[in-house]
Amino acid sequence: MKSLKKTRRIQIIAVAAVALTLSTLLIGYAMRDGINFFRSPSQVVAEPPAPTEVFRIGGLVVPGSIVRGQSDTVRFHVTDGPAMVEVHYRGILPDLFSENEGMVGTGRLIDGVFQASEILAKHDETYMPREVMEALREQGEWRGPDPQSLPEPQT
Known part of the structure; x- marks a missing residue:
């Protein structure tokens, strides 16, 4: 038994x-x-991901870099200070998207150009995505409060 x-x-x-x-x-x-993993422009330039890998990139939109093409195509550059990546996006940008402001994009790096499928912009004058703040702080470009001391964003 x-x-x-x-x-x-x-x-x-x-x-x-x-x-x-x-x-x-x-x-x-x-x-x-x-x-989707987050990468700063410096990380993308230093170690470019495979063209099949979908990831998120974030930083500040370079002033004077926004070029609107035919219909809803937009090209611009995003930077974290030392590095810059060209971004192509086909679609309607968020209303608050502008130069020298924080953004996060989702997409793929193809031939050195980030082909974005989604673009997110800050939602008010004081907000910047935590990943972007941390990447800018690591590069010595962040001038605001310490990202670790800020409260978690409400979703």
């Missing part, structure tokens, strides 16, 4: 381990396209 209980226990543990491994693999597979 003891041997049967022990065998049953081992079977349950083995099935639970297989189920846990399978569910972890399925969750990882489902999330593979939903995870």
Whole structure:
């Protein structure tokens, strides 16, 4: 009788381990396209990601760099101080998007140009995304308060 209980226990543990491994693999597979890492322009220039990798880039829009093309195509440069990356975006920019202001874009780096699929801009005159503040502070360009001392943004 003891041997049967022990065998049953081992079977349950083995099935639970297989189920846990399978569910972890399925969750990882489902999330593979939903995870976007943030990079500053300096990081993108130093180690360009593969053209298939989707990531987020952020920094300040370089003054005088916004060029509006035909229809809804826009080109501009984003910087964190020491490095600059050209950004191409097709779509309608947020109302608060402007030069010398913080932005975060999602997209891919293709032939040295960031092809953005989404552009986010600050939502008021004092807001800047935490990732952008930290990247600017690391480069010595941030002049505001310490990003660690600021409260988390409300979503």
